[in-house]
Amino acid sequence: MGRAPGPRTPLLDRERITTTALQLVDEQGDFTVPQIARRLGTQAGSLYHHVEGRDGIVELLRERVAAVIDPATLDLAPWDTALEAWARSYRAAFAAHPKAIPLLMTSPVRAPRVLEQYERAVTVLLDAGFAAAEVMPLLIALENLVLGSALDLAAPETMWELIARTPTPRLAEALAAVGGRRADRAFEVGLAGLMNHARAMLAAP
Known part of the structure; x- marks a missing residue:
């Protein structure tokens, strides 16, 4: 047969x-x-x-994109080393799919594996001594920096097109001085500022 x-x-x-x-x-x-x-x-x-419909697919997408965030970063010590490493891994994961960012960031997080990762990040901060009321504002600020920078990585390297009829000599000078890796350098500035603020919060009496 x-x-x-x-x-x-x-x-x-x-x-x-x-x-x-x-x-x-x-x-x-x-x-x-x-x-x-x-x-x-x-x-x-x-x-x-x-x-489970469109919402279920969105959560599957969230898990797929977030799956490449290295969970071992949250095992590092001290807490600020862990948070910085997690932020860099998080940024790389979403930079690979920048068009997914608006979709995923405007719908509630329900994916179990993603919630587990947030639980670990919250635990890192609580164990470091942050007050519970300080934890989510700090994580949300970090997430805003990470996702904004992931979108920036997808943007054209030249984001300011200077035109003759609008003289902008100081802007031209600053753009020429920044050189390459604009998005990476901006991310490091933002991350350093946020982490310094977090350390100051923890050190405050």
């Missing part, structure tokens, strides 16, 4: 759905469930057997 013909398309699973959604986000900054279904050669209804 001959072999039975195989399925026309590979079986659906959460990994393939997430990969396709991330491809769409990388291309256009968003996705729809019908778009994912078309790319996978199936009907939108079939996807709902594997994911």
Whole structure:
């Protein structure tokens, strides 16, 4: 007997759905469930057997992007070394998918593995001696810096186009002096300022 013909398309699973959604986000900054279904050669209804609608796909995307953040950074000591290393790893993860940032940062975090990482970051700060009321403002400020810088990495190196009819000689001087790696240098300035502020908070009586 001959072999039975195989399925026309590979079986659906959460990994393939997430990969396709991330491809769409990388291309256009968003996705729809019908778009994912078309790319996978199936009907939108079939996807709902594997994911909890659009919100569920967003959380799968969050877990996929955040999966490359090195969790071992939060085991480093002292606390400020851990936080700086985590910030750099976090920035690199999101810099790989900058168009996902607006989508992920405007929806509530529900992904278990991502929540676990926040739990670890909060624990680092609490164990270092920060008051509970200080922890989330500090982490949110760090996240704002990290994600803004990840977007900056995706921007053109030349973000200021000087024109003759608007004389800006001092701006031109400053732009010429900054040289290459503008985004990296700006991130280091911001990170140093934030960390110095955090150390001062901890040292305050």
